[in-house]
Amino acid sequence: MTMSALSIRNMVVSFDEFRALDTVSLEIPVGESFGIVGESGSGKSTLLRAVAGLNRFESGSLEVNGRAYSGWRRDHEFYRTVQMVFQDPYGSLHPRQTVDRLLLEPLAIHGFTDTEARIERALEEVGLGSGFRFRFSHQLSGGQRQRIAIARALILEPKILLLDEPTSALDASIQAEILNLLEQARKDRGLTFIMVSHDLAVISHMCERLAVMKSGKVVETMNVEQLRRHDVATDYTRKLMVASEGFVRHEA
Numbered sequence: 001m002t003m004s005a006l007s008i009r010n011m012v013v014s015f016d017e018f019r020a021l022d023t024v025s026l027e028i029p030v031g032e033s034f035g036i037v038g039e040s041g042s043g044k045s046t047l048l049r050a051v052a053g054l055n056r057f058e059s060g061s062l063e064v065n066g067r068a069y070s071g072w073r074r075d076h077e078f079y080r081t082v083q084m085v086f087q088d089p090y091g092s093l094h095p096r097q098t099v100d101r102l103l104l105e106p107l108a109i110h111g112f113t114d115t116e117a118r119i120e121r122a123l124e125e126v127g128l129g130s131g132f133r134f135r136f137s138h139q140l141s142g143g144q145r146q147r148i149a150i151a152r153a154l155i156l157e158p159k160i161l162l163l164d165e166p167t168s169a170l171d172a173s174i175q176a177e178i179l180n181l182l183e184q185a186r187k188d189r190g191l192t193f194i195m196v197s198h199d200l201a202v203i204s205h206m207c208e209r210l211a212v213m214k215s216g217k218v219v220e221t222m223n224v225e226q227l228r229r230h231d232v233a234t235d236y237t238r239k240l241m242v243a244s245e246g247f248v249r250h251e252a
C-alpha cells in the first residue's frame, strides 16, 4: 500500500458558530500533486491553514507521514516536513528585510549551520542568482518575491508543500514561469503538493487528483483525466468549470 503523506479524517474547523470546515476527509499519497477547488468561501484556505496549524481544528484527525497532530500545535519536525506558500508575496515577506535575511531565518530556527551553501543553492534553484541576495524584498517584483517565498519554503528540504493560490496575484506570463518552477522542484525533490486554486486550467496542468469543495465539505474527488473529460458527478462542479472560462476555452 502507498504511504499517505497526508491523512485527514473528519476534520472540523469553526469560527464561533460558523462551520468553515465540515468533516473533511482526504488521503494524499506520497509524491502526489493534489488540487483543491471550489467557489469563494468554500473552505479551501481554511483546510490548508488547519493542516499548517494556522487554524485550530476542533475535531477529526491529521497525520503527516504517519505522525499525528491535533489543534494548533505543530512541532519542529512538522515544519521540516511541511511548508506553505501563500497567494500574496507582498504580505508574506517582510519588505524591509534582505533576501539573505529572509532565507537565513528558517535555517537559524532549525539549527542549520551550512547556511552559506544552502542560500546560494536555493537562489539558484528558483532562478535568481546570488546578485539578489542582498536586495530588500520591497525592491523585488511580484514574481521575484514569489520566487523568494518558494526558496524560503524549499530551503528546509520539506517533503510536502501547501500552496494557497501561489500564482493568482501574478501576471499571466509570470504565472506560467512560477508554475513551471514549482513543477520542476516537485520532480527534482519528489515533493507532495496540495494546491488550492480557483483556476481549473492551473489545477489541470499541475495536479493528478483534486477535491471539489462547497460550504466546508468535499463534494467530490476525481482524477484530472476525469476533469479534462468533463466527467464530473455534480452540477456544482460543472458550474465551476463554466465559471473558470479559461479552462473551458482551453480544454474545448
Ligand SMILES: Nc1ncnc2c1ncn2[C@@H]1O[C@H](COP(=O)(O)OP(=O)(O)OP(=O)(O)O)[C@@H](O)[C@H]1O
Residues within 6 Å of the ligand: 015, 020, 038, 039, 040, 041, 042, 043, 044, 045, 046, 047, 198
Ligand atoms: N479567521 C476567520 N474568522 C471568521 N471566519 C473565517 C475566518 N477565516 C475564514 N472564515 C470564513 O470561513 C469560510 C471559508 O473561508 P476560506 O478562506 O477557507 O474560503 P476559500 O474557499 O479559501 O475562499 P477564497 O477562494 O475566496 O479564498 C468563509 O465564509 C470565511 O469568511
